Amino acid sequence: MPLSGTMLAVSAFAEQVTAIDLGTSRAPQSLSRSMSLASGTGAGKADRVFSDRRTLAASGTEDLDLAGVLIDAFGATITFARIKGLVIAAAAGNTNNVVVGAASSNPWATLLGATHTLTVRPGGFVAVGTGVADAIGYAVTASTGDLLKIANSGAGSAVTYDIHIIGASA
Structure with missing residues (x-):
């Protein structure tokens, strides 16, 4: 089934401001990245979501x-044979963190390694994307490297999270 309109975009902007003798000095800083993927399995393409x-x-x-x-x-x-984009967002109402990574067996290790984790705090999010020229992405190896562990960091309350994975079947 073909995909259409597949896009991942992240943007950050900040501006530092300070008073100087005759006015105000500003230093705007920004970083934006986006990728649009066509339908398929090669570089710049995805066919699974x-x-x-x-x-x-x-x-x-x-x-x-x-x-x-x-x-x-x-x-x-x-x-999935390759992951091209991943977004995980923890609900703002969570009390505990959402912890991503380090499955005890067959971990999907091409993003975080086999034993590393990433903590997503309540209301926080993480987004990872490959470049459109990247045909490999983050490889998934069926049966030996395909488990993405998601964990609730603590006792006492449940956590809710949203996940969006874009990838290719080959």
């Missing part, structure tokens, strides 16, 4: 199997 809002019980964890278990919006099973 998974998007969901999920909740983990207090101290709960789950392993998202990127190769053959996730279900797309039309009920079809998705097998």
